[in-house]
Amino acid sequence: MRTPADLTPVARDVMKLPAGPGLIIGSLLAAYLFNALPWSGWLLLARPDLVMIVMLFWVIHQPGSVGQGLAFFLGLAMDVNDSMLLGQHALAYVLVAYGAQVIRVRILSFPLGEQTLHVAGLAIGASLMILLLNLLLGADFPGAAILLSPVIAAMLWAPISGILYLPGLRRMRRESAS
Amino acid sequence: MIHDPPPFFHRGPSPLARLTFFSLVAIAIMIADHRFGALEALRLSLSVLVHPLQQAAAAPAAMLGRLSDYFTSQDRLLKENQELKTKLLEYAADAQKAQLLATEQKHLADMSPGRSRYATDGVLAEMLSYGRNPFTRKLVLDKGLSQGVQSGMPVIDADGVVGQVTAVGTFTSEATLLTEKDQAVPVMLTRNGLRAIAVGSGKDGSIDVPFMPVSADIQNGDLFVTSGIDGTYPPGLVVARVTAVEKNAAYVFAKITAKPAAGVDNHRFVRILTAKRPELPPPPSSGDDKRPVREKAPGRARPRP
Numbered sequence: 001m002r003t004p005a006d007l008t009p010v011a012r013d014v015m016k017l018p019a020g021p022g023l024i025i026g027s028l029l030a031a032y033l034f035n036a037l038p039w040s041g042w043l044l045l046a047r048p049d050l051v052m053i054v055m056l057f058w059v060i061h062q063p064g065s066v067g068q069g070l071a072f073f074l075g076l077a078m079d080v081n082d083s084m085l086l087g088q089h090a091l092a093y094v095l096v097a098y099g100a101q102v103i104r105v106r107i108l109s110f111p112l113g114e115q116t117l118h119v120a121g122l123a124i125g126a127s128l129m130i131l132l133l134n135l136l137l138g139a140d141f142p143g144a145a146i147l148l149s150p151v152i153a154a155m156l157w158a159p160i161s162g163i164l165y166l167p168g169l170r171r172m173r174r175e176s177a178s
Numbered sequence: 179m180i181h182d183p184p185p186f187f188h189r190g191p192s193p194l195a196r197l198t199f200f201s202l203v204a205i206a207i208m209i210a211d212h213r214f215g216a217l218e219a220l221r222l223s224l225s226v227l228v229h230p231l232q233q234a235a236a237a238p239a240a241m242l243g244r245l246s247d248y249f250t251s252q253d254r255l256l257k258e259n260q261e262l263k264t265k266l267l268e269y270a271a272d273a274q275k276a277q278l279l280a281t282e283q284k285h286l287a288d289m290s291p292g293r294s295r296y297a298t299d300g301v302l303a304e305m306l307s308y309g310r311n312p313f314t315r316k317l318v319l320d321k322g323l324s325q326g327v328q329s330g331m332p333v334i335d336a337d338g339v340v341g342q343v344t345a346v347g348t349f350t351s352e353a354t355l356l357t358e359k360d361q362a363v364p365v366m367l368t369r370n371g372l373r374a375i376a377v378g379s380g381k382d383g384s385i386d387v388p389f390m391p392v393s394a395d396i397q398n399g400d401l402f403v404t405s406g407i408d409g410t411y412p413p414g415l416v417v418a419r420v421t422a423v424e425k426n427a428a429y430v431f432a433k434i435t436a437k438p439a440a441g442v443d444n445h446r447f448v449r450i451l452t453a454k455r456p457e458l459p460p461p462p463s464s465g466d467d468k469r470p471v472r473e474k475a476p477g478r479a480r481p482r483p
Contacts, residue, residue, distance in 0.1 A: 038307035087207035
């Protein structure tokens with residue numbers, strides 16, 4: 001029986017089993033719902049972009065099924081959701097997905113703590129890009145809380161990884177039991 | 179052909195090639211959306227796709243709101259009722275006067291072809307949420323294309339202009355607030371008929387009135403109403419009250435700040451004025467400016483004072 005403390009080494013084994021499309025689509029939908037909650041004020045500024053984190057998880061753990069194409073369309077959906085100029089989230093997500101594809105093997109060789117740092121780098125890059133684009137288009141700096149958003153998003157990497165590992169973990173237990 | 183990988187290693191274009199492709203498409207979409215406003219159809223179809231999701235996400239908060247409405251104390255309702263009655267009486271005299279004026283105006287309008295210049299038709303819309311764009315504050319309203327709402331229509335509340343519809347979905351629309359940066363409204367001073375352009379400042383909910391000469395007759399407390407010369411806002415809607423006039427002889431223009439009359443930040447119900455505006459004659463073509471006027475949101479193209 002494994003304790004939750006050694007989740008990480010298990011997790012690396014778990015993800016050798018491919019996750020079903022149901023889990024991938026379901027998790028992305030759930031993340032989108034989270035992003036579509038009626039945020040406002042500084043909470044909106046600090047809102048962690050869960051869609052990006054979940055997308056990153058699948059790009060890293062299942063590069064065969066989730067790639068830049070899906071990232072692009074998720075980005076368009078986020079632009080519509082946030083009623084922003086079409087294409088800016090798409091560009092940011094595609095860049096992040098590419099970054100994740102490049103450092104994927106490296107990320108997977110680390111435990112969750114170090115993974116968080118890598119993800120933080122990607123998330124900060126995406127936020128900065130969207131911020132700069134909007135400043136270029138003539139918007140005012142919306143407030144310092146916007147700098148919190150990628151940091152919170154990165155901190156959610158470990159819990160979200162844990163949750164998304166669970167179905168595979170259960171399946172592996174079932175298979176080893178039979 | 180010899181250098182091609184065997185089929186079981188074949189993984190399509192390289193990540194870098196994909197990145198280049200998708201980035202270019204994203205940038206093209208941004209340019210098309212920003213410069214030409216050409217992607218309304220794409221946005222609309224995407225918004226139809228994600229509408230059920232947004233609805234689902236908004237449901238818990240809406241339910242909470244309804245619940246708190248239900249448990250509103252008797253006391254508050256009574257007080258609110260009393261206030262509304264007082265307001266009704268205050269407006270009664272104005273309303274009767276307006277009726278007389280409307281009759282007069284109808285007589286005049288009957289003599290000349292064309293539609294009424296004044297705001298008549300409208301739909302009541304409930305505010306669903308603030309838009310989730312952190313860079314511009316918008317209101318999401320529960321009326322859309324299917325209720326006849328179109329981009330560019332003015333949005334008002336009981337006290338004055340709130341803003342303008344800037345994006346429409348099938349069942350929802352988004353209104354940009356009057357106080358947002360670069361949101362311009364042509365206005366007129368009620369005291370002396372002086373015409374100006376009120377432009378949202380984008381910060382602390384105030385409105386600037388730029389390009390007024392230092393000698394302009396504007397005082398603290400003056401009331402701005404829409405002048406109606408843009409063909410977007412009907413004339414006579416209350417816009418803002420002047421809160422500060424700073425005249426410095428060193429500058430060509432006075433610095434005038436106004437506060438919107440409408441409760442720009444605190445309302446749940448607003449009215450979208452859906453009346454079709456009369457066709458305007460085409461603007462005179464000047465030599466240097468041959469670009470067609472953007473149809474998307476007429477008030478946003480900053481007119482020249």
